[in-house]
Amino acid sequence: MPHVVTQACCGDASCVYACPVNCIHPTPDEPDFGIAEMLYIDPSTCVDCGACVSACPVGAIVPGHRLDEKAARFVDANAAHYGYTQRDAVRFPVQQDWRLPLAPIDKPKAVRGGPAVxxxxxxxxxxxxxxxxxxxxxxxxxxxxxxxxxxxxxxxxxxxxxxxxxxxxxxxxxxxxxxxxxxxxxxxxxxxxxxxxxxxxxxxxxxxxxxxxxxTDRPLPVPGVDLRGVQSATSIVGWYNGHPDFVDAGPDLSTERVVVIGNGNVALDVARILTADVDALADTSISRDALASLRESKVREVVVAARRGPEHAAFTLPELIGLADGSARVWVDPADLVGASVDGVDDPTIAAKISLLQEISQRERPAEPFIRLTFGQTPVAIEGSDSATGVRFAHEGSESVLETGLVLTAIGYRxxxxxxxxxxxxxxxxxxxxxxxxxxxxxxxxxxxxxxxxxxxxxxxxxxxxxxxxxxxxxxxxxxxx
Ligand SMILES: Cc1cc2nc3c(=O)[nH]c(=O)nc-3n(C[C@H](O)[C@H](O)[C@H](O)COP(=O)(O)OP(=O)(O)OC[C@H]3O[C@@H](n4cnc5c(N)ncnc54)[C@H](O)[C@@H]3O)c2cc1C
Ligand code: SF4
Ligand code: SF4
The missing domain is CATH 3.40.50.720 (NAD(P)-binding Rossmann-like Domain)
Structure with missing residues (x-):
């Protein structure tokens, strides 16, 4: 069974240059390289040589025989990129008539002009x-x-x-x-x-x-963003990663609900960390101060609120798969997906995101603390007089307030x-x-x-x-x- 690219892919394309049969795409020369959510191995041409595995700096490529059930969605994602459906990928026989070519080592062209050093x-x-x-x-x-x-x-x-x-x-x-x-x-x-x-x-x-x-963060242009209890995701990320600029940026985790505005990968990172099993986090590089605060946290729910629908979700498919199949507790209210459909969606990555969200919405609501992904919620104001008490959202012509004591803005960097x-x-x-x-x-x-x-x-x-x-x-x- 062919090799498969999984969640950790950070797109450096080292595997592309290592592959003797050019079956990993998009390559840096192809137009969609800059916007691809990961790189994908064509299961019909991969010859299972393993060259890409050693080239990958982050261990993202897994040989077919080492894939477990959890990686099944990545088998689909790799195959779907090339137009194969579902688990077709597992049926591709490894080609026998190949040999690893002698590595074409590109000696960099020496600079001929300029100073001696x-x-x-x-x-x-x-x-x-x-x-x-x-x-x-x-x-x-x-x-x-x-x-x-x-x-x-x-x-x-x-x-x-x-x-x-x-x-x-x-x-x-x-x-x-x-x-x-x-x-x-x-x-x-x-x-x-x-x-x-x-x-x-x-x-x-x-x-x-x-x-x-x-x-810097892109600012959220709504009234109330200066209230206590409203913070940028950057400050939280810096705080839990021990960034010296953010040692004092620890959020007040005495609130039961946190609202994250924006649904890119950074929003998911923050939501995951705020709901994670603290003992599991203890084995990571997380700052010890952050770990101590998370142990005392009262947070029961982190709502990740997106302005647009699931077809425009900013998080990448690999991150959603990681969230759905990993140790995180994630939930989507079926009511939030009314009208969402894969019918007519040509892009296999968007279609895969929608179906996975639909699958999550059919699951039982997980134990607290959990992450709730919501869609179509436009923030219009942060409510509160001194500190934040809620976020006012516009949704399909009406407005409602979601109560919270901590609002995190994650709408991009600048x-x-x-x-x-x-x-x-x-x-x-x-x-x-x-x-x-x-x-x-x-x-x-x-x-x-x-x-x-x-x-x-x-x-x-x-x-x-x-x-x-x-x-x-x-x-x-x-x-x-x-
Ligand atoms: C929260 C977050 C999570 C991410 N997670 C992932 C992930 O899981 N996987 C992934 O592939 N990508 C991830 N990314 C994206 C990735 O981190 C970026 O693509 C990458 O870091 C950008 O690199 P850069 O060198 O341009 O900037 P940076 O990584 O920001 O590096 C800039 C450096 O310049 C220094 N600097 C700035 N000004 C000065 C100055 N005046 N003098 C001296 N030094 C200065 C800064 O201190 C910093 O060290 C993430 C990004 C963010 C924000
Ligand atoms: S295992 Fe070999 S053929 Fe398959 S993607 Fe990796 S480098 Fe290419
Ligand atoms: S699979 Fe690994 S080597 Fe290939 S682009 Fe992704 S991170 Fe780089």
Missing amino acids: IDIAIVGSGPSAMYAADELLKQPRVRVTVYERLNLPFGLSRFGVAPDHTSTRLVMDLFDEVARHPNITILLNTEVGRDVTLDELRAKHTAVLWAGGAP GVPVPGLPFDDATGTIANVDGRVTDTPGVYVTGWIKRGPSGFIGTNKTDSGQTVANLLADIEAASPGR
């Missing part, structure tokens, strides 16, 4: 920075200095990814390996703009690559301007063309501050590859004679 500053040490460093360090003449404002490296792969997503967090092992390269120096507790200026970096280094991420660099206010990014900062020679961008806050950890690999290729090409073009 190409000295690059990278601002930030998140995934985009580390993938960029990895790419740059393939050039023996390159030295990299990473400037990171926090006391620990690797950005959101450490301070964003949920502590119970242990496989995804394994990507930090890869970044550790990059950090051990002799030609890289990582300066922690060093904020560019506070401890050193951008102009100083530009004067000192051959080029500067800004990889500072998109650190980049902030960097003094001295052009900012595109519409997208919340540093203005750039393919990573070259507009009208600012020698300065480049990558990651969320380049393309906006979308995609997975691995999406930053191809993104950084593009920026680094342009950066090196500019160095060559500036003094090609060397």
Whole structure:
């Protein structure tokens, strides 16, 4: 039985390059790569060679013979991407007439121009920075200095990814390996703009690559958001992951109901952590303070409220499968799915999400504390005089108030301007063309501050590859004679 990509896939496409028969898609060259919710193995062409398993940094690929019942939905998801239905996938025989080709090792093209030592500053040490460093360090003449404002490296792969997503967090092992390269120096507790200026970096280094991420939340534009008891999901995520900026952001968990506004993967992360079995969380990297607060929590229900219907759910299919089949207790009120149907839905991922939500809605309401996913609820105001007492939602022409003492906004992230660099206010990014900062020679961008806050950890690999290729090409073009 063919290999299957499962929940932990963070889209770095390492498996694509490892696969000898090109059966993993979308590849970075294909148009839907940037928007795909995961990568998928074509069961009809996979030859079960296992090359992708060793290439995957987060253990997301499972050989067919090791799949358990829980992974069955991923068998379907992989197969459905290629137009096969249900469990057709298990029937594909492994092809016998293949052999693993000798690995085509692409030796990176050496940079021919520029100074004897190409000295690059990278601002930030998140995934985009580390993938960029990895790419740059393939050039023996390159030295990299990473400037990171926090006391620990690797950005959101450490301070964003949920502590119970242990496989995804394994990507930090890869970044550790990059950090051990002799030609890289990582300066922690060093904020560019506070401890050193951008102009100083530009004067000192051959080029500067800004990889500072998109650190702020998109604000919820309704009255009452400033009340006590309304917090951003960012602050909660930072709090449970031990982010130094959010040590004091612990929420008041004396309320029985929490309302999370927005239903992307971050909303699901937060809901999962607030309803998780605390003893199971104790074995993860969760902050000890957060763990102690969760032990005292009175929360019985976390409502994840989405403005639009299930066909527009922002969470990805792998995350929903993880929620439905994992240890989380999740529920959907059948009344919330009235009118939802897979009829006429062409996209297999959307269809799979709708059917799984329908399946969940047929289950018994789980024991408390549990997560309730709701749809079609537009928040119009946070109620309360001093602290939040409820959220007023509009739903099909009428309004109602859902009582709660804690409201978490999770409607997306946004980049902030960097003094001295052009900012595109519409997208919340540093203005750039393919990573070259507009009208600012020698300065480049990558990651969320380049393309906006979308995609997975691995999406930053191809993104950084593009920026680094342009950066090196500019160095060559500036003094090609060397
Ligand atoms: C809550 C959350 C959970 C997520 N979970 C997953 C997941 O499970 N799987 C997945 O694939 N993707 C996940 N993602 C997405 C993933 O984390 C991002 O794609 C990725 O981190 C973006 O990388 P980046 O390098 O652009 O930014 P970041 O990871 O934000 O890194 C930016 C770095 O720059 C530093 N910095 C900023 N300004 C300065 C300055 N002036 N000087 C010095 N340093 C500076 C910051 O401290 C930070 O370390 C999650 C995102 C969030 C927000
Ligand atoms: S097992 Fe081999 S053939 Fe199948 S997807 Fe992985 S690399 Fe490709
Ligand atoms: S994480 Fe990377 S290597 Fe692993 S399955 Fe996803 S794209 Fe492939």
